[in-house]
Amino acid sequence: MPPDLKPFTSVARSPFAAAAGRARAIRWAQGLAGVAVFLVAAEIAGLLIPQTVLPRMSTVLSQAAGLAGNGQFLSDMAATLEAWAVGLLITVAAGVPLGLLLGSLPGVRFATRAIVEFLRPIPSVALILLVSLVVGSGLRMTVTLIVYAGIWPVLYNVIAGLDDVDPVxxxxxxxxxxxxxxxxxxxxxPSAAPFILTGIRIASSVALILDIGAGYVTGRINGPGIGAFISDANSGAGNTPLVLAATVWAGFLGLALNGLLVWAGDRLLPWHRASLGPTGQAGVPGRAQRLDHPEAAAAGTAS
Amino acid sequence: MLEVTDLTRAYGTAGSAHLALKDVSLRVADGELVSIVGPSGCGKSTLLRCVAGLLPPTSGQVVLNGTPVTRVPGRLGVVFQDYSRSLYPWLSVRDNVALPLRRTMRGRPARRQAAAASLAAVGLTDAGHRYPWQLSGGMQQRVAIARALACDPVLLLMDEPFGSVDAQTREDLEDLILRVRAERGITILLVTHDIDESVYVGDRVIVLTPGPGQIRADLAAPLPQPRDQITTKELPEFVHLRSEVSRLVRGKPLAPSDDTPAPSDDTPARAAAPAKPGAS
Incomplete structure (x- = not known):
């Protein structure tokens, strides 16, 4: 047996694993403490400020709990989720192949650069009314906006991922x-997959913004959704706690969807986090060596 | 038979071209193990990439077994220095080795079987289900060697294959390559910057000048086979040859006892030590 065959180190049972577990517990405790301090501070602020300006945190939270049993709100939430899912699916189905095309054919990339750089900075919220005029209101409009806004992060991350593939x-x-x-x-x-996943996560949060934003701007005529619910609540006087309660749910929704995508990413690409090493901070192994071999680098780019 | 004739390779555009290799000619017989040694930046890797068909030469040509190399030739194995960059972290060790077989071998079970056999040949019977990043550097380079061998190559190109492992592992890997060569008769071109290594593993040692890379010397290394890390390196012939290669790499005049004319710094090195194709 050659001597270098011996040091099989098990990643799972390494002493780093225990240390990482402790660090994780401490991080959780710190996070929960931060939330608790915020809630208490908000409650105290609510006692000092008139209820019409800032409702008390306890009122908002009890209203938010009440929304869990509100049939109207639940069907609005389901509609929001549907638009998010359909929009994100189309975004990924279009953005990934398009990114692969632009990322592997530099000619096409340069040819489309001007148009991409013009379209990308247009704030999608500014397009809400235009899109509703063109495609009409409802799910179609929301999905169109989601795809338009979400395709950029996907596209750019696919291209960045392809650029980052090691020439060796x-x-x-x-x-x-x-x-x-x-x-x-x-x-x-496969090498660009972690980048692509990051792009999809960004697209997911952008999708949620547009999803709720479009509903809020156009109101109930755009069909059901959390945005429409907030818009309705906003129209009545003294409904600030309800508006905030729905907003709290929107925040939880964003958190949950992001968590879902992170979880799915870890399942799909188990090698990625693990290959970063126990600290999760080192770059992809060997990446740092790329610059100390200029000859190979030159050969890689010249070919 | 591998024949390289007047190979020149420049990088960059005509105006600001950087010449990496200039008029390199060499001939490697079947089953021969040729070390290519030289200071860093001498175009060693460029030479290997041209031979592999990864990089088109600016002028000159590479001919492998009578066929000019214009693209990557069949039955070629390549091992790069950076195993961490050439092994794929998303594939298990076994699938890394099996991946290149997708081109030539039908059916995943057959490929996996071939991969397992190749891993066994480099002493990694039990590592197939692991991932490259779970292994030590030396083991990772063994995986890269197993992957190159799985394709049953007639020509194996190694670009500073042992530059990133510790000294003990390095010696083990050098012996592994010598054993594989003895068993399979593969032609091997091994680029290194390590002078001891070039003499220890090579049947011949080719010394390149610093950029643009030209052949400064083409020396036979008539040391007895099988070689041994301790006894071979004790031989006076080994010591003499390593000193000679060392002088050539540093560009210093050869020892007075040597019968080849000494290259001095102001005369072109190629004139001092002409490398006739097939001189060996």
Whole structure:
């Protein structure tokens, strides 16, 4: 047995795992303490400030709890989730292939650069009324806005992920006689997957903003949704606690959807977090070495 | 038979071109293990990439077994220095080794079986289900070697393959390569900056000049086989040869006892030590 065969270190049972567990517990405790301090401070502020300006935190939270049993609110929540899911699905289905195309064909990327740089900074909220005029109101409008706003982070992260693929990783497969498409499929795509996932997570939160924002701006005529619910609540006097209660739910929804995507990402790409090492802070192993081999780097870019 | 003729490679555009290799010619017989040594930046890796068909030469040509290399030739194995960059972290060790076989071998079970056999050949029978980042550097480089061997190559190109592992592991890997060569008769081109290594593993040692890389010397290393990390390195021939290579790499005149003309710093090195194709 060669000597370098011995040090099989188990990642799961390493002493780092116990330390990481402790660190996680401390982080949770700190997070919960922060929330508790905020809630108490908000409650005290509510006692000092007139209820019409800032409702008491306890009132908001009890109203939020009440919304869990409110049929109207629940169907609005379901509609919001539906628009989010449909919109994100279309965003990913369009953004990932488009990003792969732009990321692997520099010519196409430069040709489309001007138009992309013009379209991207337009705030999607500014398009709400325009889109409702063009495609009409309802789910179609919300989804259109979500796709328009969400496609940029997906597109940019796919391209950044492809740019980040190690030239040595690609050359390795080329040296085994594989062609361009095979290199994209077998090396570039899996290597860029963590970036793509990040893009999808950003797109998800953008989708939720547009989802609720469009409902809020256009109101109930755009169909059900948390935005429409807030808009309705806002129209009645003295409903500030209800508006805030619905907003609290919108916040929880965003938190939950992001958590869902993080969880799914860890399941889909178990290698990614693990290969970063126990601290999770080191870069992809070997990435740092890239610059100290200028000859290889030059060869990689020249080819 | 691998024949490299007047290979020149420049980077950049015509105006600001940087010449990495200039008129490199060499001939490698089947089953020969040739070390290429030189100071950093001498174009060693560029030479290997041109031979691999990964990089088109600016002028000159590479011919492998009578066929000019214009793209990556079949039955080629390549091992890069940075195992952490050339092994894929999303694949298990076994699937890393099996991946290149997708081009030539049908069916996942067959490929996995071939991968397991190749891993066994480099002493990694039990590591197949692990991931590369769970292994030590030396083991990762063994995986990269197993992957190159799984394709049953006739030509194996190694670009500073042992530059990132510790000294003990390095010696083990050098012996692994010598054993594989003895068993399979693969032609091997091994680029290194380690002078001891170049002499220890090579049948021949080719010394390149600093950029643009030209052949300064092409020396036979007639040390007895099988080589041994301790006894071979004790031999006077080894000591002499390593000193000679060392002088050539540093660009210093050769020892007076040597019968080849000494290259001095002001004369082109190629004139001082002409490398005729097939000189060995």
């Amino acid at each position: 990783a690609k050359d390795t497969l080329r040296a085994f006689g594989f062609g361009r498409l095979a290199v994209i499929r077998l090396v570039s795509l």
